[in-house]
Amino acid sequence: MSADIAHQLHGKEEERVARRSRVRVVLAIGPATVLAGVAWALVQPWRLTMLHPHGQGLWWLLAEPPLYVVLVGVLFRWVIAPGLVDDLEEAE
Amino acid sequence: MIVAGIEPKAEMVHWWFATGILVLGLLFFAELVVGPEVWARRPWRRYLWPGTMFLLGLLLWPVMALYTNSMIHMVAHGSWAQVLMLSGGAELGVVRGKLHSQYWRLTSSAAMLVSGTAFLVHEQNGWFFARAAFLHHALGWTLIVASVFPFVQAIRPRSIAAASGFAMTFVVVAVLLFCDRDSAAILGHFSQFAGVPHR
Numbered sequence: 427m428s429a430d431i432a433h434q435l436h437g438k439e440e441e442r443v444a445r446r447s448r449v450r451v452v453l454a455i456g457p458a459t460v461l462a463g464v465a466w467a468l469v470q471p472w473r474l475t476m477l478h479p480h481g482q483g484l485w486w487l488l489a490e491p492p493l494y495v496v497l498v499g500v501l502f503r504w505v506i507a508p509g510l511v512d513d514l515e516e517a518e
Numbered sequence: 519m520i521v522a523g524i525e526p527k528a529e530m531v532h533w534w535f536a537t538g539i540l541v542l543g544l545l546f547f548a549e550l551v552v553g554p555e556v557w558a559r560r561p562w563r564r565y566l567w568p569g570t571m572f573l574l575g576l577l578l579w580p581v582m583a584l585y586t587n588s589m590i591h592m593v594a595h596g597s598w599a600q601v602l603m604l605s606g607g608a609e610l611g612v613v614r615g616k617l618h619s620q621y622w623r624l625t626s627s628a629a630m631l632v633s634g635t636a637f638l639v640h641e642q643n644g645w646f647f648a649r650a651a652f653l654h655h656a657l658g659w660t661l662i663v664a665s666v667f668p669f670v671q672a673i674r675p676r677s678i679a680a681a682s683g684f685a686m687t688f689v690v691v692a693v694l695l696f697c698d699r700d701s702a703a704i705l706g707h708f709s710q711f712a713g714v715p716h717r
Contacts, residue, residue: 451551455544466696485526491696494537502544506563510552513559 445514452510456503463495528585529650529700536695538574542567543688550681564613572606575599594636601629620675626668630687634661646707649699657694660687 471477474493475486545567549557558564578599586592608625611617637658643651664687670680701713 448551452548455548455551459540459544485530489526489530489533491533491536494533495540495696498537498540498544502541502548506545506548506566509560509563510548510556513556514552516559517556 445517449511449514452507452514453503456499456501456507459499459502460496461499463492463497463499466495467492525584527700529698531581531585532695532698535574535577536692536698538570538577539688539695540692542570542574543685543692545570546681546685546688550678550685558613565610568606568609568613570606572603572610575602575604575606578602588640590640590642594640597636598633601625601632605629621672623668623672623675626684627665627672630661630665630668634658634663634665637661643709646704647709648707648713649697649702649704652704653694653698657691660690660694664690 467474470492474490475482476490479487549567576599578595582592582595582599586595605625605628608617608622612622635658637654641651641654641658645652645655664683667680667683667687670677671684674680699716702716
């Protein structure tokens, strides 16, 4: 094998590894956000009104900040990440 | 009086905006990871973050109308609404192909600079008056310092450091907004004039 071809193959392999790690990062963004929301709920359970709902008004029952964070992570994983991964693989 | 009785509390509105800003932060990060070419492969994705930014600007108008109780407060919220709409609108124009210059990114820098200044100007209390005051100061300085990132992006659109800083700023702003309470202590400090403290 000539040095040029070996160099080209090595370059392509490096590119493939970089692309694969990009896919992993894109797939990890959503779960990492969900994890942050769950951790927040465990550390500050009083921020979840649903755990102590008696006597609370509608707005307080809707205001569940740690769940908002979880929701953002879930939406990212389901709506944004799959298309991005497909496009990254197609670009390869 | 009736409206004040049924409208959500200011801290809840901060959390809703924090959610929108967190979405923006994740989108910026994702675009940074995959690169602008892959990001632009699907047309709807190109409109996603400029559209979200523009929507947040629009939603700031009802906040200005319903939640401000002083002139300076109203001017601050009105200016945020305008600069967010300007920034989102300019980016929408760029992705649509109506605007071509890379320097439109300067509108994001201006938006952050104006927003940061507005935060600092309309917060009349010191850093340790209560958590809300602390967060206003922290948010103001964060945005002013971070306005350098879109400024660098306008000059060097491929700068990874500037794009990372820009994305990280939105995540930090979201975290700060999620920390907000209408009246709560900050690092053990709470003014006797700040009302009844919450956790």
